[in-house]
Amino acid sequence: MWLKTSCDLSFDITGPIPFVLMMRPRSGAQQWIAREEYRLEPSVPVFEFTDIYGNLCQRLIAPTGVFEVRTSAEVMTSDDTDQAFGAPFVEIQNLPNDVLSYLLPSRYCESDRFHDMASEITAGERLGYNQVAAISTWLRNTIIYCPGSSVVPISAAEVNSKQIGVCRDLAHLGIALCRSLSIPARMVVGYLYRLEPMDLHAWFEAYVGGRWYTFDATQAKLKGGYVAVGYGRDAADVAIYNQFGPAIYPTTQTVGVECISG
Amino acid sequence: MWLKTSCDLSFDITGPIPFVLMMRPRSGAQQWIAREEYRLEPSVPVFEFTDIYGNLCQRLIAPTGVFEVRTSAEVMTSDDTDQAFGAPFVEIQNLPNDVLSYLLPSRYCESDRFHDMASEITAGERLGYNQVAAISTWLRNTIIYCPGSSVVPISAAEVNSKQIGVCRDLAHLGIALCRSLSIPARMVVGYLYRLEPMDLHAWFEAYVGGRWYTFDATQAKLKGGYVAVGYGRDAADVAIYNQFGPAIYPTTQTVGVECISG
């Protein structure tokens, strides 16, 4: 399906502040960016680079005053998201080198402390995709998904103790559980068609059966319509904007996803 | 200035053929891509990757029949192209690691055989930018620039013997001469505002005074309005389309650059 995504941010800047934005989706195995727009108001010099995960990042200094970032894209993405029950666990020795770092614990995914819990959740499951599916189902049944319930990112251990979280939190706990079973898992931020309420979204991918598969514990059924903007080990790597110094939040953030063709 | 660039290619494909396209400009130090469009007709799966020079490349299999690629972009680029007479030669030991490979000879730039000639052309010049400027002036005065005079790329040595060439040929000879003096030089393909006749363009950059500078021996005066699409050692690296198997040429190729603001 063809989707038109958009994300507009507006900031009220009190003094020049360096930003690193991550708001330009890249064409990849699962999506093709046919049109893309990225406007800054006022216009400032921007330096774009590729980070260690392959994301396009935009560096700039936001000037004092109102600063607006308006992005949109037309993206071809598949109608359905691939699922693969039975896809096997990949032995560590057979993982591609660049997948290995997604086995390690990270800021918000303390996978070094979840082995017992993950083993229990996936007891009896066939190794691989089915384990991750069991984790996703467990998340959906156990952690209350409450959009808007947190502002500051919290870690998998904290999510597990609160038993409630936003999309990012469920993804963090899912990732930590996967990694504790030696299944590579990574965070994705982006858009989801028909997300309720509409907002930027976060989900996770696990590497089984020789490729990455999408999992989303916030949705009752895995549908199509995902548009990835950034990949990383967890939310620390994939903030759509990182600004340095005192925290600044957008005065407005408007996100849209519409279908523009069958 | 804000430019709108476009390049449309149409092919008549007689059997499925793998293509690697390089038609998506990237935002960089000198240009900001504010809007970008990339359409394929018919639509086919595309895998995009970043090559060793940092260019975005699109892999696909063109199906039998008419195959059209339509791209356009709105780009902020500077009104003037930086020049820096006096910018010094950078000692090899001070070059960044990733610049070193632009000192080596490549397919169309046999820099290992141009040392004497380059020394003669630049005799008396201050080391660095002025040497490259002398090479560029020499090219402009010596090699007849004749758009459309070649189809198959030829090498610097061949250009030098023919004394005539297209933009690509002048760039190749310029690059070979620079490298023979231990000045890193690279090929750029892209667009130039007000190029006559309008077409895709090629020029070269040399690394002096700690950064890359633009040189274009096809133009009497170095103006602004350059939009880079690909960088490489020479034309072998930066074909806007590489197709494998029997050679195929576009049935139509339409290139446009217009100014969309002051």
Added chain:
Amino acid sequence: MWLKTSCDLSFDITGPIPFVLMMRPRSGAQQWIAREEYRLEPSVPVFEFTDIYGNLCQRLIAPTGVFEVRTSAEVMTSDDTDQAFGAPFVEIQNLPNDVLSYLLPSRYCESDRFHDMASEITAGERLGYNQVAAISTWLRNTIIYCPGSSVVPISAAEVNSKQIGVCRDLAHLGIALCRSLSIPARMVVGYLYRLEPMDLHAWFEAYVGGRWYTFDATQAKLKGGYVAVGYGRDAADVAIYNQFGPAIYPTTQTVGVECISG
């Protein structure tokens, strides 16, 4: 000074286990590896790759039985470790792209939660090197350095609450404090000449004044004799061995550093 370093590990393996080792130091700006030895007993196939931080990693499957890894190196390293009081803070916009990721929080360095504490510790200090030096002094005066006091890595927040730790723990807290002030900081593991008691060591580097500087809160005075083996965001990235599945510890681990010349 010329140092000979060695690290021998012996494991008792109960079933084939995949390992990723990081035990081969690389020549770099601060050290030159003139001789290097890396033996496995029994000999098994090894695949070496470079991770995202530039470390050389060795992948292998350890077979059942006694498995021994014996490494040694002769390294030229400087007699003194550079210090640079007064070296300025680097504005975010001027940091090299590949340094940016060392500003982000990571598994064991929750820098997103240390801003107030770091501001207090560095109050009145000149921005840059002096801030980091103040952090290092504070660590030395505040956190009890107790080699051997922890086995499982703990995070900066945990270290801060325990007020005691091993070299790794002090480094984690130092890194978290630096990053919370927008100073890039990274973990280093390796060897230190005359470390008491001799063991593998960990310290941290901070990026100020345009380069990385070494800090080590476990030492009363910053001397020379450091040999780096791995760099990363924190201990999660630079384990000298990562094995997957149930935890395995060496039955013996022997580390040596001796001076082999003036």
Added chain:
Amino acid sequence: MWLKTSCDLSFDITGPIPFVLMMRPRSGAQQWIAREEYRLEPSVPVFEFTDIYGNLCQRLIAPTGVFEVRTSAEVMTSDDTDQAFGAPFVEIQNLPNDVLSYLLPSRYCESDRFHDMASEITAGERLGYNQVAAISTWLRNTIIYCPGSSVVPISAAEVNSKQIGVCRDLAHLGIALCRSLSIPARMVVGYLYRLEPMDLHAWFEAYVGGRWYTFDATQAKLKGGYVAVGYGRDAADVAIYNQFGPAIYPTTQTVGVECISG
């Protein structure tokens, strides 16, 4: 088999000269470096980096006077070199991204001009490994292998016209012929056990059946005992030493390969 390789170079330097050396073999799929030594006399600061092909390169400035480089390594390499008659041609669309650049013409391999000749040489062969084997056999039967017959690298077209060459020349022609058939091919420099006369060696690899295979048209029979030091598109990328400015040749170059175990 375990081999001990060594390569000692001695230069007579008349003024400080920047060098880029490529003399440190890396452990890889086919070889394990168990011991390695790299000495410079006099000792100078060295900066090591990884080039775009993954080779370790050492940058330094050789001082005036006698400058000696002495390297040796103990390497585990296989007793036989893999061959795979019947291994299929890999369709372009299935090649890994990082293999694609080995399809392009390069300085000494003008593959854009060898298609007809390559088709003739491989007429009737099954696509893939057998085509490359036919090219290798043709080279052995056609081009006179004459160690020591050339100093300056010449290109595949020149080799083809001279019908005589050193190892590097045969490899260049083999690579050009492979690429002209859309088979990725690359140059390797390194050591070969029992090479007569003993010297540094060059051969080529072709990518068929999903991996790189070794070909060596200088040898009547493909045996084991290869130790790779550098990989690249052709000799321009894999000089064991690149020095800039007026050409300098070693006053002595001593190469050795001995077997140190069954």
